[in-house]
Amino acid sequence: MPSTNCAGHEELYAELNGYIDSVKNQPGSLINVLHRAQEIFGYLSEETQQHVAEKLDIPLSQVYGVVTFYNFFSTKPKGKHQIKVCLGTACYVKGADRVLERLKEELGVDLDEPTQDGKFSIHAVRCLGACSMAPVVLVGERDFYGKVTPDEIGKIIEKYKEE
């Protein structure tokens, strides 16, 4: 998450700069730098993109072109807990659309927009490579839930409400 606290902000940029310096001379390092930047800031603001462009000494338009091409990168803040619902065919035939509908209802938001408290956002993705567990929901980066039914959605959300 972006920090409004200025000192914290600088710290985050220092962390990013450290990474950039370590890979700067490798050809084609832009994508890895953006991965790291998104990990640090949660999303890639215009300011962050500008910073990356300057540090790597490439045009901002090039950075922007790459950021908008890849699904993984986001230019808008996301919820603290990002909930990804797989709509790939294997999940779809196991009822992923119903899981997604319930999730939207429970959180009262549409796709890709954070809840008012900033805690959650819902994203539709295409195949997470866990098709044997379809339908699959992924919270954050590593918490996979398999064979999810709409009725289990409440329980899953509950676990992250306090965090």
Added chain:
Amino acid sequence: VKTPKSVEAKKVTEEERIVLKRAGKINPRNIEEYIALDGYQSLAKALKMRPEEIIAEIKESGLRGRGGAGFPTGLKWEFTMKVNAPEKFVICNADEGEPGTFKDRLIMEGDPHSVIEGMLIAGYAVGANKGYVYIRGEYYESVDNLRTAISQAYEYGLLGDNILGSGFSFDLTVRLGAGAYVCGEETALIESIEGKAGRPRLKPPYPPVKGLFQKPTVVNNVETFASVPAILLNGSNWFKSIGTPSSPGTKVFSLCGNLVRRGIVEAPMGTTVADLIYKYGGGIEGGKKLKMVQTGGAAGTFIKAEEISAPMDFDSFKTHGASLGSGVILAIDDSHCAVDVALNLMEFFAHESCGKCTPCREGTRLIVNMLKEFSKGRGSHEMLDNLYNVAYTMQNSAFCGLGQSVPVPLTSLLDRFRDEFEAHIDALECPSG
């Protein structure tokens, strides 16, 4: 509902294994356990051979690319070896974006060193000293295991300078993909490693001639590399004794959809769809009936329940209209409507079209719009003809394999379930509910 950190697929039954011989039996984060089960023996053998001998053995084995297109691996290596260049590269395609496919993830999680060993052998054979593994950003467990394996290989002198005292040097780096299906296409992948937006390049020239940074490059799938060490160790005749004459060896299949047992299974090439569904997959769950199977992945064909005697090998497309592709078996039961299945799939392609060429960018959009009308019961005969027209145009004029292959699943559904599409013409609601 919480599943283990790595969402584990069940071993379906005991099968004949080459690629998954060690997966589940060894600790993938301990190089010693890999070495104890013949690991890096094949590399040691390769480093004593001449590159031409290695390539001859791989050619003789008949190994074909496991990424989907089935191009002969030995031939690809030979092309790359023969180009005279000061610098060459080896790339492992671990982008695995095909919906329904999860075999490469389990290979990398379960036996990462087999992929590294295959890449090393390729590097030595073609004269490359640098390799990249381009891996899906979301595959955290695979990335971790592979990175651990790479650093252990460096410690043991199996990567880096003067490997096993042979004078051959090879460096290996992991690159993360960033969620674009088209980046699995080898030239788009190469653009992405170069740090750009991953839009495909014109082929030819193929990567063996002009690849990464315009240098000769071998690009192979994870499963292809993982097959190499066993072939070199046991010989091409052994490999050819498994599978079919035109598609030797085994294939790792991803079983998914409405099956009782879903997971991966390694079976000989030529195993029938019926065996994969009933013998390994335990049949259709919930007492429902099998309606159709999509084989090969999103770009693969749909076949009807009556057609499941089709064998799964690279020829099956010609002989039975079933694609092997990346080895997906997606079973769909009779509670699903063919129009909805088509719509879900085509929305995927519309989303993943990179927008570089008009036939694909506009074609996928048009197809989705027409299918939406069908799904609301507002289809027409004219639209049905138009779906074929757009498909035909895309097949012939799209720039890369993504757009060119969209018509394959679409027309296979239209051909086989025409009555169902027609039932959505001037209907008040979806007839299949």
